Amino acid sequence: MGQVLSVSQLEKSYEVRKTPFSVKKILIRAVDKVSFNLEKGRTLGIVGESGSGKSTLARCLLLLERPDDGTVRFDRYDLTAMSEKELRDIRKEMQIIFQDPYSSLNPRKRIFDTIAEPILFHGIASRDEVKQKVLDVFQTVGLDEDFVKKYPHEMSGGQRQRVAIGRALATNPTLLVADEPVSSLDVSIQAQIVNLFMDIRERSEISMIFISHDLNIVRFISDEIMVMYRGRIVEKGTKNDVFSMPLHPYTRMLIAASQGTFQTVKDENGAFVDQGCNYYPRCEKRERECARRVPELVGTEDHTIACFMEQE
Ligand SMILES: Nc1ncnc2c1ncn2[C@@H]1O[C@H](COP(=O)(O)OP(=O)(O)OP(=O)(O)O)[C@@H](O)[C@H]1O
Ligand SMILES: [Mg+2]
Incomplete structure (x- = not known):
């Protein structure tokens, strides 16, 4: 195709x-x-x-x-x-x-x-x-x-x-x-x-x-x-992969919120971060590394994520 x-x-x-x-x-x-x-x-x-x-x-x-x-x-x-x-x-x-x-x-x-x-x-x-x-x-x-x-x-x-x-x-x-x-x-x-x-x-x-x-x-x-x-893609993949195996903490939060099992955390930090991962201020899995560098999208053709914590 x-x-x-x-x-x-x-x-x-x-x-x-x-x-x-x-x-x-x-x-x-x-x-x-x-x-x-x-x-x-x-x-x-x-x-x-x-x-x-x-x-x-x-x-x-x-x-x-x-x-x-x-x-x-x-x-x-x-x-x-x-x-x-x-x-x-x-x-x-x-x-x-x-x-x-x-x-x-x-x-x-x-x-x-x-x-x-x-x-x-x-x-x-x-x-x-x-x-x-x-x-x-x-x-x-x-x-x-x-x-x-x-x-x-x-x-x-x-x-x-x-x-x-x-x-x-x-x-x-x-x-x-x-x-x-x-x-x-x-x-x-x-x-x-x-x-x-x-x-x-x-x-x-x-x-x-x-x-x-x-x-x-x-x-x-x-x-x-x-x-x-x-403004950034944090996760991308086939529908099945993303919904049955969400990898990025943000995707997981969105899915939990859509199922009513989790209240969306409001983004209190209004400004965009200057460096590192945009999701850093809200992320429960964050490490110091995440504030320093922007994670690239990596993975397979079917499923990619931009997160240091969930990548091999
Ligand atoms: N013409 C514009 N001038 C200034 N800022 C803008 C303009 N258009 C969009 N923005 C800003 O760019 C960002 C992205 O906006 P956008 O409308 O693309 O988001 P969205 O994902 O479509 O949101 P929504 O779900 O509310 O439709 C926001 O911070 C918005 O305020
Ligand atoms: Mg819109």
């Missing part, structure tokens, strides 16, 4: 004020030397607490935001070396779905036009064929044909998310990035939308990145799991 995505040493930092009134600025390494591959037809789940850099990574992968350093190879293209114009031509191959379908849909556009727009823009169907194509998309995402004339505010959250998914799928993308696509929905609706993602996976050769802070959802949908903490 070919590689759809190959990411190497990706970096993105932001300079922010320490507090709203301070002059002093600090550098937040939102994505810090992230490298990974995604094979065709596979789904990679990305987990991590709020602020771990999941959304920043998603934006950088699709070049919606320019990374500071590193490369993103998509199919046979080096996205990081491409101009905005060149990127525009291959955007139809890589689509993103955001958490809040309400803000990602144009409130003044009927659903028909919302889905027809990318189809026409990318020349996927002519004006004569577009109606049928939109109806095909409706069918794929389980929307009734009656919705064509509606506006986003006339629909429920779940229905709106179906529209957002339909709009993303309308161009038959090779890669779909879903950033917390069910977090804003009621629990009962979440299951329906997760099932829709499962259907899409099964019916097409699409490769997916599914971002969520909810481990139970990521576990359900992914082939591989990547755990992020403060």
